Amino acid sequence: MPHTSQPVGRRERNKQVKLERIVAAASKLFAERGVDEVTTQEIAEKADIGAGTLFLYAKTxxxxxxxxxxxxxxxxxxxxxxxxxxxxxxxxxxxxxxxxxxxxxxxxxxxxxxxxxxxxxxxxxxxxxxxxxxxxxxxxxxxxxxxxxxxxxxxxxxxxxxxxxxxxxxxxxxxxxxxxxxxxxxxxxxxxxxxxxxxx
CATH class of the missing domain: 1.10.357.10 (Tetracycline Repressor, domain 2)
Structure with a gap:
């Protein structure tokens, strides 16, 4: 019986979308001002997520x-x-x-x-x-x-x-x-x- 991959569930899709938004927001802000001049709160706001959610993807x-x-x-x-x-x-x-x-x-x-x-x-x-x-x-x-x-x-x-x-x-x-x-x-x-x- 051939192995078929399971479709990605809604929760995993949502996590991936949030991760992509975080990476895009952090990339833009870091490139514009440098990592030392950017706060995690600014990244969370630009990614349109809560700060607590951000820390689920990266703790620092x-x-x-x-x-x-x-x-x-x-x-x-x-x-x-x-x-x-x-x-x-x-x-x-x-x-x-x-x-x-x-x-x-x-x-x-x-x-x-x-x-x-x-x-x-x-x-x-x-x-x-x-x-x-x-x-x-x-x-x-x-x-x-x-x-x-x-x-x-x-x-x-x-x-x-x-x-x-x-x-x-x-x-x-x-x-x-x-x-x-x-x-x-x-x-x-x-x-x-x-x-x-x-x-x-």
């Missing part, structure tokens, strides 16, 4: 930022993986993965830096934080897969190097000294460090 403003940024990070990672698949040089392929992640993180620099802080210091028991950590792990897996392609590294070496590349990327995006730098300058800084890490 940091979690709201994770919710908003995770979807753009996921899209950037998929874009980078697709680009890397068409590149043979390992460093160029790694940077093909890195660049869209940097671009999405720096659409609003302060929000991007706060997002990184939430990933590092947030509560891993919160679902949006877990999703963010999974994206970081997925980025490292994609980089490790690139480093394994030419047979120059073992799986363990590739994983270790991918973890270091991830750390380089995080620090370059988060550091205060780079806050005013354009995407290209941050990407070049990451590339310069990656080149010293990876064998020629």
């Amino acid at each position: 403003k940091g979690e709201l930022l994770l919710l908003v940024q995770n979807s753009t990070y996921a899209e950037a990672l998929e874009q980078g993986k697709a680009a890397a698949a068409a590149v043979t040089d390992p460093i160029d392929a790694v940077m093909a993965i890195v660049r869209p992640v940097v671009e999405c993180n720096r659409k609003q620099v302060d929000n991007g830096r706060t997002y990184l802080r939430e990933i590092v210091f947030g509560d891993p028991a919160e679902p949006h934080h877990r999703d963010a950590l999974a994206l970081v792990a997925g980025t490292e897996e994609a980089i490790a897969a690139v480093l394994l392609r030419d047979g120059q590294a073992s799986a363990q070496q590739a994983a270790a190097r991918a973890h270091i590349v991830s750390a380089i990327m995080f620090v370059s995006m988060a550091t205060t000294i780079n806050a005013a730098h354009p995407v290209g300058a941050v990407v070049q800084e990451i590339r310069d460090q990656v080149q010293t890490l990876l064998p020629k």
